[in-house]
Amino acid sequence: MKYWKKYVPLSLLSKFFSLLAILCDLAIPLLDAGIIDYCIAYDPATPPGEGVLSFLYSGALGEPMSSRLFGNLAIIFACVFLLRVVLLYCKNVTFQWCGLRMECTLREETYAKLLELDGETLARYNMGELLTTMNRDTIIFKEMYSRIFMNLFDSVLMIGISMGLLASIDWYLLILPAVITPFFVIALVRYLSASRKLFRAIREGYSAINLDVQENIGAVRIVRSFAAEDREMEKFDACNGRVYDLSVQQVRLTAKYNSIFMGFQQAGYVGTVIVAILLVLSGNIFLGSLTAATTYVTKIIAHITQISRSCFMMQNQLVSGGRLKKFLFEQSAVLDVPSALVFSPRPHIRLENVSLTIGEKQVLRGIDLDVPYGKKVGIMGGTGSGKSALLKTLSRTFDVTGGSVTVDGKDVRDYPLEAVRAEYAYVFQDVFLFSNTVDANIAFARPEDCTEEEVAAAAETAQAARFIEKLDEGYATIVGERGVGLSGGQKQRISIARALIKGAPVLILDDASSALDMATERRVLSALSAECPERTVFLAAHRVSSVMDCDEILYLRDGEIVERGTAEELIAANGAFAAVWRLQSSDGQLDDSSYGRAEL
Numbered sequence: 001m002k003y004w005k006k007y008v009p010l011s012l013l014s015k016f017f018s019l020l021a022i023l024c025d026l027a028i029p030l031l032d033a034g035i036i037d038y039c040i041a042y043d044p045a046t047p048p049g050e051g052v053l054s055f056l057y058s059g060a061l062g063e064p065m066s067s068r069l070f071g072n073l074a075i076i077f078a079c080v081f082l083l084r085v086v087l088l089y090c091k092n093v094t095f096q097w098c099g100l101r102m103e104c105t106l107r108e109e110t111y112a113k114l115l116e117l118d119g120e121t122l123a124r125y126n127m128g129e130l131l132t133t134m135n136r137d138t139i140i141f142k143e144m145y146s147r148i149f150m151n152l153f154d155s156v157l158m159i160g161i162s163m164g165l166l167a168s169i170d171w172y173l174l175i176l177p178a179v180i181t182p183f184f185v186i187a188l189v190r191y192l193s194a195s196r197k198l199f200r201a202i203r204e205g206y207s208a209i210n211l212d213v214q215e216n217i218g219a220v221r222i223v224r225s226f227a228a229e230d231r232e233m234e235k236f237d238a239c240n241g242r243v244y245d246l247s248v249q250q251v252r253l254t255a256k257y258n259s260i261f262m263g264f265q266q267a268g269y270v271g272t273v274i275v276a277i278l279l280v281l282s283g284n285i286f287l288g289s290l291t292a293a294t295t296y297v298t299k300i301i302a303h304i305t306q307i308s309r310s311c312f313m314m315q316n317q318l319v320s321g322g323r324l325k326k327f328l329f330e331q332s333a334v335l336d337v338p339s340a341l342v343f344s345p346r347p348h349i350r351l352e353n354v355s356l357t358i359g360e361k362q363v364l365r366g367i368d369l370d371v372p373y374g375k376k377v378g379i380m381g382g383t384g385s386g387k388s389a390l391l392k393t394l395s396r397t398f399d400v401t402g403g404s405v406t407v408d409g410k411d412v413r414d415y416p417l418e419a420v421r422a423e424y425a426y427v428f429q430d431v432f433l434f435s436n437t438v439d440a441n442i443a444f445a446r447p448e449d450c451t452e453e454e455v456a457a458a459a460e461t462a463q464a465a466r467f468i469e470k471l472d473e474g475y476a477t478i479v480g481e482r483g484v485g486l487s488g489g490q491k492q493r494i495s496i497a498r499a500l501i502k503g504a505p506v507l508i509l510d511d512a513s514s515a516l517d518m519a520t521e522r523r524v525l526s527a528l529s530a531e532c533p534e535r536t537v538f539l540a541a542h543r544v545s546s547v548m549d550c551d552e553i554l555y556l557r558d559g560e561i562v563e564r565g566t567a568e569e570l571i572a573a574n575g576a577f578a579a580v581w582r583l584q585s586s587d588g589q590l591d592d593s594s595y596g597r598a599e600l
Helices: 005-040 067-116 127-169 171-218 220-225 229-281 287-328 387-394 417-422 438-442 452-461 465-469 488-502 518-531 567-573 576-585
Strands: 349-358 361-371 376-381 402-407 424-427 506-510 536-540 552-557 560-565
Touching (some): 067 127, 067 287, 171 229, 171 287, 361 402, 452 488, 452 518, 552 576
């Protein structure tokens, strides 16, 4: 309701225009009947009786069988027809505009929900499902709100008024429609039940196709390198074939029930026309009434057909609407709070007995850490030890399930979510660049007020300036999915520059130098220390060289801190950190400064 209630006044206006247009449309057969009964086949001995528009033939517009009456009726006919055209135009403009606005609102809401939900909740949806929800489902559901509801409103109104007018002519004309209606309703209910199941399966098929296409766009090089084109094509053909088979079933179902509905409609039409002819021959109604009755029966049949088609299409739209509702009402596991708390310019971060469980797996347990402003913390450990998870608890990508993360003595969950994430400049392990220019990617956090000089300075600190200047268009070069290809190390340096531009007091580097050679990494870390001497830094890495200058190093295993201290203290302790240090220094990596000379 909340996604379309603001458009209710406009929707009601469009329905008001529709009501007036229907009344004009239904008045035209009565005018036709009047022209026939009073101007063409008028019999003074048996004048037509009272009717809905009989006041027009009282003599004010002219005597029966006169050219004056015919001319006036023709003018009224033309005016009603033109008024109907204008009303239909107003109706179509208002309901289409209303539908487009709702589609836009739904797309904005789904995108906002996408940005709001935490990673764990989003992980329950595959990419194909998300793309289908945000694109196809919003368009399909909009059609139900605007077009289908309007069609049903028109049809119900047209049928109701037409049957009332038929009854005013002679109630015998309603006998066959009344007999056929229950059978029609039973067939329609069965039709809708079967079609909804098919539409649900078809939608799932389209989601599978979207997922398959999206995966292969991103993994095209892997597919080619493993010569797996045939296997991937077979997988796509299977998804595509399933949608084809389901669509064929839908076509057969539609053809079957359309034939049934057509039989009901033709029986009702032919039977009602026969009844009307018999009434004319018996003198109960006049010839003009026969033409009007035939027109109304035709309209009733046409709108019964429209109701069946609209209800059929609605099954698809209800499936899409159900998916939209499920997504829009998802609750993030990381909840925002309305709070006026603000961070100090020099935040003091503390983790007290922090534990984190994701799904059924405990990722962190018993983490204690005190980080006053300006401290440099290194985090090491094997793959899956919990390094990234620990960093994500700081910015509330995940909320801790035990213990607390506090900033300046207050639980981080008491701060507004936007304020929390504004405190951190994050360089992720998996680098993503937008399909935009290099400078736009670097200035992402401050697109409005970031100057070219600041972009260049950040790129220089991140050791990215030299290779950027060698690109064809320098900082204006398009990068990202559809741009020029960059190496992993180049992308990481642009990502580091992007984090520096944000100017947040806490910098988080999650294995941010894994794609850099040793010399480039050393220059980047040295430049960061020089440019950000007072910032708090969290640095997760697999290389000992990355964390050697940190004030404190944590070594994690299975989500627990098993060692902590400075590099010298941990080497002297001869534990897990020392073992990694010996392994990595035995082949000279820690002392090799010859890498990366080509970019100097």
